[in-house]
Amino acid sequence: xxxxxxxxxxxxxxxxxxxxxxxxxxxxxxxxxxxxxxxxxxxxxxxxxxxxxxxxxxxxxxxxxxxxxxxxxxxxxxxxxxxxxxxxxxxxxxxxxxxxxxxxxxxxxxxxxxxxxxxxxxxxxxxxxxxxxxxxxxxxxxxxxxxxxxxxxxxxxxxxxxxxxxxxxxxxxxxxxxxxxxxxxxxxxxxxxxxxxxxxxxxxxxxxxxxxxxxxxxxxxxxx
Amino acid sequence: xxxxxxxxxxxxxxxxxxxxxxxxxxxxxxxxxxxxxxxxxxxxxxxxxxxxxxxxxxxxxxxxxxxxxxxxxxxxxxxxxxxxxxxxxxxxxxxxxxxxxxxxxxxxxxxxxxxxxxxxxxxxxxxxxxxxxxxxxxxxxxxxxxxxxxxxxxxxxxxxxxxxxxxxxxxxxxxxxxxxxxxx
Numbered sequence: 001x002x003x004x005x006x007x008x009x010x011x012x013x014x015x016x017x018x019x020x021x022x023x024x025x026x027x028x029x030x031x032x033x034x035x036x037x038x039x040x041x042x043x044x045x046x047x048x049x050x051x052x053x054x055x056x057x058x059x060x061x062x063x064x065x066x067x068x069x070x071x072x073x074x075x076x077x078x079x080x081x082x083x084x085x086x087x088x089x090x091x092x093x094x095x096x097x098x099x100x101x102x103x104x105x106x107x108x109x110x111x112x113x114x115x116x117x118x119x120x121x122x123x124x125x126x127x128x129x130x131x132x133x134x135x136x137x138x139x140x141x142x143x144x145x146x147x148x149x150x151x152x153x154x155x156x157x158x159x160x161x162x163x164x165x166x167x168x169x170x171x172x173x174x175x176x177x178x179x180x181x182x183x184x185x186x187x188x189x190x191x192x193x194x195x196x197x198x199x200x201x202x203x204x205x206x207x208x209x210x211x212x213x214x215x216x217x218x219x220x221x222x223x224x
Numbered sequence: 225x226x227x228x229x230x231x232x233x234x235x236x237x238x239x240x241x242x243x244x245x246x247x248x249x250x251x252x253x254x255x256x257x258x259x260x261x262x263x264x265x266x267x268x269x270x271x272x273x274x275x276x277x278x279x280x281x282x283x284x285x286x287x288x289x290x291x292x293x294x295x296x297x298x299x300x301x302x303x304x305x306x307x308x309x310x311x312x313x314x315x316x317x318x319x320x321x322x323x324x325x326x327x328x329x330x331x332x333x334x335x336x337x338x339x340x341x342x343x344x345x346x347x348x349x350x351x352x353x354x355x356x357x358x359x360x361x362x363x364x365x366x367x368x369x370x371x372x373x374x375x376x377x378x379x380x381x382x383x384x385x386x387x388x389x390x391x392x393x394x395x396x397x398x399x400x401x402x403x404x405x406x407x408x
Binding site for chain 2: 015016019020022023024025050051054055057058059060070073074076077078080081084168169170172
């Protein structure tokens with residue numbers, strides 16, 4: 001090939017367009033100019049080779065991305081969708097676009113259902129308010145809807161668990177759901193999570209966490 | 225993908241499933257280059273696709289659907305970053321650890337060399353300012369056109385070109401310094 005140095009302006013344009021030439025989104029007429037410059041200049045070809053290698057490396061999947069559990073993520077997304085759909089009735093009046101989609105059968109029931117939903121919402125707010133007041137008075141951690149403080153089921157035990165490096169947040173969440181523990185805080189700088197579990201299940205949960213040796217280094221009950 | 229968005233507007237769950245399969249890794253990889261943590265990147269992916277599900281009607285067809293979706297992911301990632309910006313060095317360290325583990329597990333000299341080259345490149349990319357790193361990712365991983373990157377980063381075309389020019393120059397210098405300048 002008979003190489004000749006490109007004029008500076010062409011060189012600059014070449015370097016400017018090169019990334020999009022490599023990723024295949026450059027316009028056809030610009031691509032043709034690039035082809036001509038590449039045929040004429042060895043430096044351009046070296047730049048192209050370097051950038052193609054760069055793209056190859058960038059596209060090679062990073063280990064962290066590969067670790068992400070695709071199916072578990074999809075399950076969680078669909079659970080969010082279901083939860084959103086369950087709560088849809090209470091939101092319908094504010095969504096104009098949803099109204100025309102209601103079937104005639106549903107329209108007949110629409111008003112009574114909405115009235116009931118509104119009543120429920122008021123009751124829920126009242127219950128929440130009462131629980132918030134109780135929570136402020138109590139120094140015991142307790143999930144909403146549990147029995148009054150002082151009873152065995154209302155007590156919570158805090159567990160500190162250290163997860164192994166490489167375990168994804170999704171995997172951790174799955175394990176916590178499986179064993180019935182709830183995350184309070186974490187991860188800390190060393191991958192430490194603080195979890196809470198009902199006192200009457202603490203022993204069983206701790207045993208289950210300790211059995212998950214592929215994910216957890218240590219699990220201990222925190223002193224009260 | 226635009227057809228999938230239309231089906232999602234009509235509350236077609238199977239379309240959301242298909243979109244998830246098509247975009248899962250792209251969103252996670254995009255969020256990773258901003259956040260450096262797979263767990264957070266996955267959260268961004270889920271929040272993004274949930275927002276697509278709840279607000280699909282906002283897609284205006286002015287850009288490719290993938291540009292619109294990654295635009296949502298970008299906002300989610302930046303939100304998370306703002307909350308995490310209280311100096312958490314483990315966020316940055318984690319990816320190094322993973323790369324070392326991956327390197328150690330690779331068998332054969334060639335694979336080890338490849339792993340070292342890949343680790344060097346990842347480290348050099350991490351050294352870039354976030355907008356330049358994002359630009360590089362959008363060009364080479366997401367294969368976005370110049371116009372789409374400018375739209376997503378909300379800046380003129382020339383700014384994108386300048387960011388990429390500087391990113392490439394810094395990357396070359398960094399790779400040269402650690403003996404992997406030729407990337408081959």
